[in-house]
Amino acid sequence: MTFTEGGSTDQGAEIEAGAAQRLVVIGNGMAGCRAVEELLARAPGRYAITIFGAEPRVNYNRIMLSPVLAGEKSFDEIVINDHAWYRDNAIRLVSGDPVVAIDRDARIVRSASGIEVGYDRLLIATGSDPFIIPVPGSKLDGVISFRDMADVDRMLAAADRGGAAVVIGGGLLGLEAAHGLSLRGMKVTVLHIMPTLMERQLDEAAGWLLKSALEARGQTILTGADTAEIVGDGAVEGVRLKDGTFIPASLVVMAVGIRPSVALARAAGLEIGRGIKVDDHMVTSDPHVLAVGECVEHDGMVYGLVAPLWDMCRALADGLVDRHSGYRGSVTSTKLKVSGIDVFSAGDFSGGDGAEDIVLRDASRGIYKRVVVRDDRIVGAVLYGDTADGSWYFDLLKKREDISAVRDMLIFGQAFALGGGQADPKAAVAALSADAEICGCNGVSKGKIVACIDGGATTLDAVRATCKASASCGSCTGLVEILLSLSLGEDYAGERTVKTVCKCTSFGHDDVRREIVAQGMKSIPEVMQKLHWSTPDGCSSCRPALNYYLLCAWPGDYVDDQQSRFVNERMHANIQKDGTYSVVPRMWGGLTNPRELRAIADVVEKYDAPMVKVTGGQRLDIFGIKKEDLPAVWADLNAAGMVSGHAYGKSLRTVKTCVGSEWCRFGTQDSTGLGVKIERMSWGSWMPHKFKIAVSGCPRNCAEATIKDFGVVCVDSGYELHVGGNGGIKVRATDLLCKVATERQAMDYCAAFIQLYREEARYLERTAPWIERVGVDYIRSRIADDEVGREALTSRFLFAQSFSQEDPWAARAAGAEREQHAHWGELRPLGAPLHAIAAE
Incomplete structure (x- = not known):
């Protein structure tokens, strides 16, 4: 415990209030001391001030803990108010001795050591507490938070011992902790439960850029990572995720969030909501x-x-000197340096009705800018890599200014927009209003900086010392220097013709597919950034296409993005015009049995389905299922071994068969058996569009194989293979691909054709228009005439099928279905993915 008393050497004596009112401050952090600073600026000597601090230190800048951890600054360099400040302002500091009780009736606070101090006015500035996720092992030695200097000291000690660290939380604090530990030589893994880093401040595109930059610095970033437990016997040994992944570590830093520290106020009987409830005067x-x-x-x-x-502190100080300006809430912005990477975020960037996105992407420089406009006013902004115009955008946002006059040049920044297309940073800063915020860390406006300069602060260090602008993270240094220069003058030493994927890009489908493989792109945000998408997150046309192209190019590596699928694929059922859904379980080759029929009947009765219909694909369609019942319906069907028929999907739909030689007197081959084998081979495979197959047992073609995407017509000498047919509005008969002699060949050729279609057709392009576009001779040359190429296509198809996405509500049936077509997998060794073949 340490006492610092202004004008007194008696360390423990009470300050005689005299005519001054007694102000006691609980909290020696940035908010408590800033409030005192504002009060002293308005009425020095009006209050006799006592400050209690839980930490055994003077007031320091918590924002700068990360540079201390990284070795860029020492503790002395982040001190805001040293011992001399307390002494010079007659402030009694009681540090290392937190207040444990407030007696509101007697107006007395009591510290942990038993010190009691009376007050006329009490200021609570207890800040926030770190949230520790309550997983098994969270209390092991080696699990720490990142909130104060003591936490930094513990991390530095761990880094000195070396080894690996896991940081749980991909927000600002977590990323800064990871960066510092990495610079100190530890192997660092960041776990973030959300798919995007800093999701509250960044949109998906900027989050991907940040993730890529951090990975390039040697960190391992795992998004969508849900912690199951922290493993160790007395001390941390590692972290296990819910998917079973184990990450060895001797240090775990929890940085998953904070909660207002209200325990003391609650015990005192003050009104509490999410935090201590206050009015506009902070009372x-x-x-x-x-x-x-x-x-x-x-x-x-x-x-x-x-x-x-800072806004609160100003309002509070005004109230304490009877000015009562009042606090009206804040529009927030974030201007940060995350591990040396410039990031800015302000307002609402979620988009929505009436919102327009203005986007600039410069992949080679790692720059991304997005300004969200509604009714010719900025409502949100996200900047990555170049945040120089953040203050300008934020000023326009706060003032709700009409930007229609500069809209065309808005995204290029203030210098261009106000300079008529000519970049002039000085003119841009000169045009800022006096109340425009320059330094977000310390809440310093342009007018206050200019006043400091006019008052004699003629150097950057002098400005920092006087009004603290650029004294914290330093990201506004350039703006401050421009203001110095403005104030002191010389004294201050093809348009594309190809049809594009959608309006979000100038690239066509073929371009996108080629570049995904050539550049090794493995996520939707990466594609959008590197191919200069003109919208932040794409649209309902391009996101499903990109999701499919990535899934096709990187089987086993790419994680299917369910939010980039159409509603039917997300719900695993077909939505109907009344808002209910129809469910179609798979019947292999049109075959069924009493167990399956009984299961369907039970579902119809249990969930009160109003209609069951036989489909054209030889299956039963259950209509009128409520959305909330879908998981339970599939669970019941799974119990009977039935999986989805994918009647909703851009995937294999049905394999229609006739009874063939087993029962029909005209049948030449076992068409039913072959149809079942083909369906088991190809089910669950995602494709550019819906895909239908049929196997007819003789040329009479009862299964209608010649109007299917892939058709087999059995003849006495073997199997005729047909491609590119469809029914519907525009009926197209198939083209004959070739004739083969065995079932094995028919399955091989079918797999090769499907894979060629998967790899080369454009998303939402059926086989019929695809073949009409490329020509059936091209298809024959790739499959019938090129044995090596056909084998490679078949091999890649099998490889992709080994990772095909099962229905999430079909888990119990999945294992059985895999077993039933495992014999097909044994016919060929699993092949390399598309990108590996392309590399060869």
Whole structure:
């Protein structure tokens, strides 16, 4: 415990209030001390001030803990108020001795060591507490948070011992902890449960850029990673995820979030919501008690950024000197350096009705800018790699200014927009209003900086010392230097013709597919960034296409993005006009049995389905299933061994058969048996569009094989293979591909044709228009005439099928179905993926 008393050498004596009112501050952090600074600027000497701090230190800048961890700064360099400040302002500091009780009736606070101090006004600035996820092992030695200097000291000690660290949480603090530990020589893995890093501040595109940049710095970033337990016998040995992955580590840093620290206020009987409830003057439910910072809730909002805290402190100080300006809430922005990477975010970037996105992507420079506009006003912005115009966008956003006059040049920044297309950064900064925020870390406006310069602060260091602009993260340094220069003058030493995938890009389908493989792109945001998508997250046309192309190119590596699928594929059923769904279980080759029929009947009765219909694909379609019943319906069908017929999917739909030689007097081959084998071979494979197969047992063609995407007509001497047919509005008869002698060959050729279609057709292009576009001779040359090429296609198809996505509600049936067609997998060794073949 340490005492610092202004004007006194008696370390423990009470300050005699005299005429001054007694102000006690609980919390020696950034918010509490900033409130005191604002108060001293307005009325020095009006209050006798005592500050209690839980840490045994003076006030320091928590924003700068990351540079200390990284070795870029020392603790002394991040101190905001040293011992001299407390002494010079007659402030009594009681550090390392937290307040444990508030007696509101007697107006006394009591510390852990038993010190009691009376107050006329009490300010609670207890900040926030780190959230520790309650998984098994969370209390092991080696599990720490990242909130204060003590946590940094523990991380530095762990880094000195070496080894591996796991950081749980891909927000700002987690990424900064990972960066610092990595620079200290530890092998670092970041686990983030959401698919996008810093998802509250960044959209998907910027999140992908950030992830790529951090991975290039040697960190391992696992998104969508859900922690199951922290493993160890007394001390941390590693982290196990819910998917079974184990990551060895001797240190686990929890950085999953914070919660307002309200335990003390709650025990004192103050009104609590998400935080300590305050009014516009930062007064709690007790008129003698105020609160400020991350611990408070104002108008339903809790803030974790520094800029709102500074606004609160100004309003609080005004209230303490009877000015009563009031706090009206804050529009927040985030301007950060995440591991040396510039990031800016402000407002609402979720888009929605009436919103327009203006996007600039420069993949080679790692720059991404997105401004969201609604009704000719900026409502949100995300900048990555170049944040120089963040303050300007934020100023326009806060003031709701009409940007129609500069809309065409808005995305290029203030210098271009206000300079008529000529970049002039000085003119841009000169045009900023006096209340435009320059330094977000310390809440310093342009007007305040100019006043500092006019008052004699003629160097960058002098400005930092006077008003603290650019004294924290430093990202606004360039703007401050421009203001110095403006104030002191010389004294301050093809348009594409190809049909594009959609309006979001100038690339065609074939271009996109080629570049995905050539550049090794393995995620939708990566494709959009590197191919300069003009929208932030794509649209309903391009996202499903990109999802399919990535799934096709990288089987086993790419994780299917369910949100980029059409609703029927997401729900595993066909939505009907009344909002209910129809469910079609798979019947292999049109065959069924009493167990399956009984299961279907039970489902119809149990879920009150109003209609069951035999489909044209020789299956039963159950209509009128409610959305909320779909998981249970599939579970019941799975129990009978039935899986989805994918009647909703851009995938294999049906394999229609006739009874063939087993029963029909005209049958030449076992068409039913071959149809079942082909269906078991190819089910679950995603394709550019729906795909139908039929096997007819003789030329009478009862299964209608000559109007299917792939058809087999059995003849006495073997099997005629047909491709590119379809029914529907525009009926197209198939083209004869070739004739083969054995079932094995028919299956080989079918697999090769499907894979060629999967790899080369455009998304939502059926086989009929695809063949008409490329020509049936091309198809024959790739499959019938090129044995080596056909074998490679078949091999790639089998490889992809080994990773094909099962229905999430078919888990119990999946194993059995795999077994039933395992014999087909044994016919050929699993081949290499498309990208490996292309590389050869």
